[in-house]
Amino acid sequence: MSFINPRLIITSVIVYAMTLSAFAQYSGGDGSGSALYAQTPTTCPLTVYPAIFAGGVDDGYGQSGITQSNCAAVVLPNIFYGGQEAGLTLASTTQSSCIPIVLPSIFTGGSEDGYTYAGITQSNCTPLVLPSIFVGGQGSTNESFQLNTACALRADFIGDTLVVCAGDSVHFTDMSNGAPTSWQWTFTGGNPASSTVQNPAAYYATPGTYSVTLSVSSLSGNNSLTKTNYITVSTPPAVSLSSIPPLCENASNYTLVEGSPAGGTYSGTGVTAGIFNPTIAGTGAHNITYTYTAAGGCTNTATASISVNPTYHFTNFYEMCAGDTYNWHGTNYTSSGVYYANYTSSKGCDSIFTLNLTVHPVYSFTQSHIMCSGDSYTWQGTNYTFPGTYTVNYTTEYGCDSNYTLNLSVRQAYAFSESHTICSGDVFSWHGSNYSSTGTYTLNFNTAGGCDSIYTLNLTVKPVYAFTDNHTMCKGESYTWQGTTYVIAGNYVEDYVTAFGCDSTYTLHLNVNDVDMGTHLINGTISADSAADAYQWLDCDNGYAVISGETFQSFTPPSNGNYAVIITQGACFDTSACTQVTSVGIASENLVGLAMYPNPSDGRFILELDQQAAIEMYNAQGSLVYQASLDKGKHTLSLILADGVYLIKAVNDQGSRTLTLVIRK
DSSP, X not given: OOOSSOOXXXXXXXXXXXXXXXXXXXXXXXXXXXXXXEEOOSSOOOEEEOOSEEEESSOOOSOEEEOOGGGOOEEEOOSOSSTTOOBOSOEEEOOGGGOOEEEOOSBSSSSOXXXXXXXXXXXXXXOOOOOOSOSSSSEEOOSOOEEEESOOOBOOEEXXXXXXXXXXXXXXXXXXXXXXXXXXXXXXXXXXXEEOSSSOEEEEOSOEEEEEEEEEEETTEEEEEEEEEEEEEEOOOOOEEOOOOOEETTSOOEEOOOEESTTOEEESTTEETTEEOHHHHOSEEEEEEEEEEOTTSOEEEEEEEEEEEOOEEEEEEEEEETTOOEEETTEEEOSOEEEEEEEEOTTXXXXXXXXXXXXXXXXXXXXXXXXXXXXXEEETTEEEOSOEEEEEEEEOTTSOEEEEEEEEEEEOOEEEEEEEEEETTOOEEETTEEEOSSEEEEEEEEOTTSOEEEEEEEEEEEOOEEEEEEEEEETTOOEEETTEEEOSOEEEEEEEEOTTSOEEEEEEEEEEEOOOOOEEEETXXXXXXXXXXXXXXXXXXXXXXXXTTOOSSEEOOSSSEEEEEEEEXXXXXXXXXXXXXXXXXXXXXXXXXXXXXXXXXXXXXXXXXXXXXXXXXXXXXXOEEEEEEEOSEEEEEEOOOOSEEEEEEXXXXXXXXXXXXXXXX
């Protein structure tokens, strides 16, 4: 892209209140700049400007910053940052004391090369006017770019709307620079006619075009601005809505055309896009509003009422039996169906009568049945044994007849019966079959008329009895059974005959318990030879006194002497012979520091030795169940052992020691 007649950018620098207005650099052609930008700060803050070129072939810089507090340096943006031309990188304007303004080259590269340097001296701070950059060609610039710097007082304002209807208000906003402290507004044609509020509102009642003036003042001076013909007040249009004809509620949708002038909109219950739906609106009177907006933007409304008249629907339900007649609205009906009678109401709407007629059937049923004499036939809840014709009449749930008729015939039947008795285990032969169980047996034959000829056997099987007694006694006892006394174990039988001549046998299984009273002595511990239900150790030398707490299968006496045990097996018990113990206190004292815990144990226990020893473990039967050589110290043993009493013996060249361990899970 090329440009015709490149020129230096137009810049006016005026020492007034700070207002920056940036119009489009390119409003046509291949490049289009920012359309409008206005900033009116009152305390001279940092101002950010938009891109000079925001579109087109050339794309400008995105923002610029101007620092104006105390009239410090002004920084201008790139004129061309991209596109076919690469323009100004930075423009700096120093305004303090009104020293000369130095502008860099507008085009430093690209297809066109602009001014390299422009020097402007702003003595007396008068406005500077520079020619436009591009007046024509592919890019067309705005006529000027004005930059008013410094912080002097300057009046400005805007209205929230500039075209209103008579009776509307306009809200004004103060946009002045230089921090004014008072405001004086003048509203030609407005109410109020004047105001001292910073951001006032004025009401306009009369159509016309009106000017607005704002005067501001501060400690630094005064300034005023009048915007001529700023506010335009239009006349509201004349709007009417003629009467709308009444409708029935079941009528079709009605297009509203009664509003004038045409082109407005309708609103109200049941109204959508200028269409009135009487079904949605429902019966009754409804207000319809017509709204029209004139070309100047003013709006006016008119309202009319539309009536929706009801349609009537009456429905009758009637039920009758077949053969009956129902008269409805002057007509006789005999069949089921839906019937209608149509009328017109006083408002001209439908009045519809509907009859739902149901005709229920009348029933008649006939049955025939043949049975044999002695039988009974249950029919309709009654038992019949004689031939005949029987009738039962009912009424259906709808009150109609339901009649049932039975034709019953009875034919002769025959029955023969006999009774016999046999003993259990015998067989009775009857009609070619053998029977051995008590029961009633029947053989059925048919007569020529198809009725039963029944033979019945009542067979009674008398029992043969077999009784078995089981008895257990202790050795030395006797047992009397069926008049005989027995002292020896064995099986005994007695045979009898019942009153019906059948066997009755009694059998006795006699057991004699002989408690094993044997004991054995191992390393100072006495153990019963056999497992039993209970044990109690006795001190033979003390008149067979009970030794408290010694109720296990094995017993380790604390001192030498003679000891016996009472062994209980089931209901039998006996006392063993006395066993002499003479080894208590011999040799075992030489091995000291033997400890075992916990005791009783579930098979996991700790054994502590104060010196090395061979460990042997015996059960109550004297069998070796564990053997090991252990060093001095604490040893944890975990053994799988049956419940019972075990002897643990520690042996070394110094002697031995025996402890009793009880395993109980």
